[in-house]
Amino acid sequence: MNNYFDKSKCFIIAEAGVNHNGDINIAKKLIDVAFEAGADAIKFQTFKSENLVTKDAPKAPYQESLTWYGTQFEMLKKLELSYDDYKILKRYCDEKGIIFISTPFDFESVDLLEKLDVPLYKVSSGDLTNLPLLKYIARFNKPVIISTGMANLGEVEMAVNTIKKCGNGNIALLHCTSSYPTDYGDVNLTAMLTLKNAFKLPVGYSDHTTGIEVAIAAVAMGAVIIEKHFTLDKNLKGPDHRFSLTPDELKAFIKSIRNVEMALGDGIKRCLESEKENKFFSRKSIVAKRTIKKGERIEADMVDFKRPEKGLPPTMLEYILGKRAVCDIEKDTFIDFDKIG
Known part of the structure; x- marks a missing residue:
């Protein structure tokens, strides 16, 4: 999986998502926070609302109390960034020395990210069964990380095979539970190992719990990628702020992961x-x-x-x-x- 996912060092993605609330200045502050916390990459979400949802698509229940009134389309429209915004953010990441990633939700957004020469693609759980989009992404022959929330093993297999048939074997899978926030009883973390054994691919975990212990446990279990939402302020209005980490929590989170990695060692039992x-x-x-x-x-x-x-x-x-x-x-x-x- 290229060298982004070295098994000796977890690839940590600080998920900004749409926590910029459509404001590029907030987005730049999120980049600062992710860099200072020691994340390997920061990830946004790229979409055109017109290409993503119908005009009357309702919001998910968890979004109702956390966002502006109106439809999902109206909510997403307020969270959009332009191509010029992403161009600025990509350049800002390059200057900082942190990898810029963004999840594309439509074909036009893939083209936008390709113009920015992103190093890899992240596919959301909602698009795991969107085979046309997977094929479109696969043709660029860049590493593809797929989140697997809401999916069964057969659906994951279909997504993996779709990308492989396009001649792209650079695939990693993230175990994920698509509930926001995720209850600990719904994490099912051992399913990450099921994915690893079933597909013989690099695996990781995309965490939507409110704490940090589950993701740290995932690292101890062999996750080579960890993705976690963060925000500048949990009290901001928006769909994802409440289950995101604060800047201080993100820093402690990443430090904890690096400590666990050191603690795992080389597996040789000897007197040190x-x-x-x-x-x-x-x-x-x-x-x-x-x-x-x-x-x-x-x-x-x-x-x-x-x-x-x-x-x-x-x-x-x-x-x-x-x-x-x-x-x-x-x-x-x-x-x-x-x-x-």
Whole structure:
């Protein structure tokens, strides 16, 4: 999957979505926040309302209380950015050093993003079954990340096969639950592993819970991509602000992911350098439980096991039992082979 999705480092997408509320200045501030938090990429959503919904399409229930009055079309119209806006935002990201991504919701938006030379495409859960759009995106032969909310395994397979038949095998899948916010009981995080095993593709998780622990758990389970919404202010009017992270939360979120990655390590079980000093103080040696006189045969009731690791370890007990002391061995003295024979 090119080098965007190195298995040793999770690719973190800070999802701005439409949390700019149609204001390019807010969008630029979101870029600043994502960059300062350490995200690999920031993602917006690109659409023409006329191409996305019918004029009388209703809003989803979760959008009703969080957005302006009116239809879904009227809501989306207020959240649109122009091509010139995206051009400015793409250049701003390039200057900052953060990857610009945007989810296209229609053919015209794909063309717009292609003009901006985006490095990869993200397909929303709602377009997983939009095979014509998948084919249109696939023909550019760029990496494609597909969110799989609301889908069953057969629908995911259909989407993957559609892109592959276009000659594009650069596909990654994001497990996702398309409810906003997502209840913890509806996350079904192990389905991410089902996707990994079924399709042998890079997998990740697009998180719509209000917390950060589920996405962090996903990283520990092997997610190579994490996507999480963020906002400048949860109290802003708009469909996605309430379940988004604040700037400080985003920073803590990304730091937590990087800490978990470090903690995962390489999987080799060994004594680490940082443990070696404590190994001496923590492990035990075989010591005399009482004074053992020269010539006495050493029996099990004559020995004990105490810190530090200075004499023979308890694992060597069988090699000293039955041996005779070649000198007096005082109580609490370490027993080693120089003292027995």
